[in-house]
Amino acid sequence: MLHRRAFMSLAALTPLALRAATARADEPFRITIAQPSEGFLYLPIYAARGLGCFRDEELEMEVTVFGKGAAAALTSVIGGESDIYVGLPAVPLQAWAKGQKTQLFAALLKQCGSDIVLSADAARRTGLGARRTPSEKAQALRGLKIAVAGAGSITDLVVRHVAIHGGLDPDRDLTIIPIGGGGNMIAAFAQGRVDGYCLSAPTSTIGIVKFGGALLFDFAKGEYPPLRDFLFTALSARPEWLEANRGPAVRLVRALARAMETMRTHPDAARAAIGPFYPGVEPAVLDAA
Structure with a gap:
């Protein structure tokens, strides 16, 4: 029989938190990322995927590239189709000013990447x-x-x-x-x-x-x-998603930090890891990029 306090604690969980709490412990936690476009602007995400950093943190990543700009990507997060938006911070800040709440929680690129x-x-x-x-x-x-x-x-x-x-x-x-x-x-x-x-x-x-x-x-x-020295891309999510999934969010940032460190210290390994994501790009172009 459930203790009354335990039952009340379960009842207080939000639907998102309940879903996280009841997920099987032996399954990776699935996160969907809304990415406005392709490109090295999002290189840490590609590197973390190719190097297995997300897998090591028991995360399963699904990245959707919208190709029609940041507004479309952010809309999918606000509407609940995606978990995390990655892109220019101005876009979620503009949405926040209109009452559409998303929370910035991690920096990705601190130089203009376009x-x-x-x-x-x-x-x-x-x-x-x-x-x-x-x-x-x-x-x-x-x-x-x-x-x-x-x-x-x-x-x-x-x-x-x-x-x-x-x-x-x-x-x-x-x-x-x-x-x-x-x-x-x-x-x-x-x-x-x-x-x-x-x-x-x-x-x-x-x-x-x-x-x-x-x-x-x-x-x-x-x-x-x-x-110059401008926060150009960052991660943001709905506040209720972050509240319910703090652990996976921390593991996501940790995976990206590991990928960035590899990019700095072992660039050849990072280059090899991102290569499969650009199969149609000539090696000379990748090297120059």
């Missing part, structure tokens, strides 16, 4: 090589057609931020085209349908190595001061 690549022709027409200051370089976007993953995505926000820094109106002085994932961007770029695109490596690297494109800024080296 790149803006211009075609060789666009770089020549805009005199990119002669532009020296960040403001001058940002002004090179005037009149160009730039592809982004989706409206409201990280890539969209980065392009708009850079345009404004150059004194441009992103809705009037250039054309921002939501086009989907990296494959769509590369196809449009190769065919000359856009003058440039914004996405993380290795997609950005393909535009440079294979098609002769040029970086507007090297964000990773801090060439764009407004986004």
Whole structure:
């Protein structure tokens, strides 16, 4: 017979907590991650999957790549279809301001991870090589057609931020085209349908190595001061999910920390671990990325 106090404790559990409490102890805990796009922007997640860090923490990870921007990924978390959103912190913060509660709980990348690549022709027409200051370089976007993953995505926000820094109106002085994932961007770029695109490596690297494109800024080296040492991607979840699943959340962060340490100390092992996630990318492009 259940003790009265024990029965009351069980009755007080939320549905999420009850589900976690009744899961079989010998089964890995399943977590679904909503990822806005592909790319090295999320490299620690790929590395942790390939290196077995999640498995070692008894976690089963399911990653859904939305390809239509951060808003769609976050919506799946708010609606309960996914557990964790990974991406630009501004997106869940904007949702919080509208009453849609999600809680940031771990940093993933503290530098701008997206790149803006211009075609060789666009770089020549805009005199990119002669532009020296960040403001001058940002002004090179005037009149160009730039592809982004989706409206409201990280890539969209980065392009708009850079345009404004150059004194441009992103809705009037250039054309921002939501086009989907990296494959769509590369196809449009190769065919000359856009003058440039914004996405993380290795997609950005393909535009440079294979098609002769040029970086507007090297964000990773801090060439764009407004986004230098900037919290660019973070993990967030619904507060009730975190409350019910604190243990798995801690193990998730621990797995990512192990993957990052391997990336720093054993880059060859990390490179080998992420290779299977990019089967169509040439080794030279991966190495450059």
